[in-house]
Amino acid sequence: MTSEPWRIGAAxxxxxxxxxxxxxxxxxxxxxxxxxxxxALFHGLDFSRLATGAxxxxxxxxxxxxxxxxxxxxxxxxxxxxxxxxSGRGWHP
Numbered sequence: 001m002t003s004e005p006w007r008i009g010a011a012x013x014x015x016x017x018x019x020x021x022x023x024x025x026x027x028x029x030x031x032x033x034x035x036x037x038x039x040a041l042f043h044g045l046d047f048s049r050l051a052t053g054a055x056x057x058x059x060x061x062x063x064x065x066x067x068x069x070x071x072x073x074x075x076x077x078x079x080x081x082x083x084x085x086x087s088g089r090g091w092h093p
Contacts, residue, residue: 005080012076016068021061028056 027034031051038047 008080009077
């Protein structure tokens with residue numbers, strides 16, 4: 001694993017940037033299967049109540065995409081710093 005925390009953050013942000021559009025496309029194509037997947041992923045919580053039946057809009061894609069990519073960068077960088085700290089290499093970048 002690299003010792004530069006920002007690289008870990010960038011890797012997670014890029015992973016989210018690639019996987020989120022794939023997930024969104026699959027959900028638009030098969031919304032019922034997407035709801036079933038979420039129900040299984042979250043131990044049976046009923047996500048079907050959140051389904052509006054309205055067609056998906058591209059504008060509803062952008063904000064969550066940006067939020068998740070930024071979250072990935074910050075969370076991955078924090079993970080990298082904590083990994084460095086606990087592996088005995090110190091906190092400094």
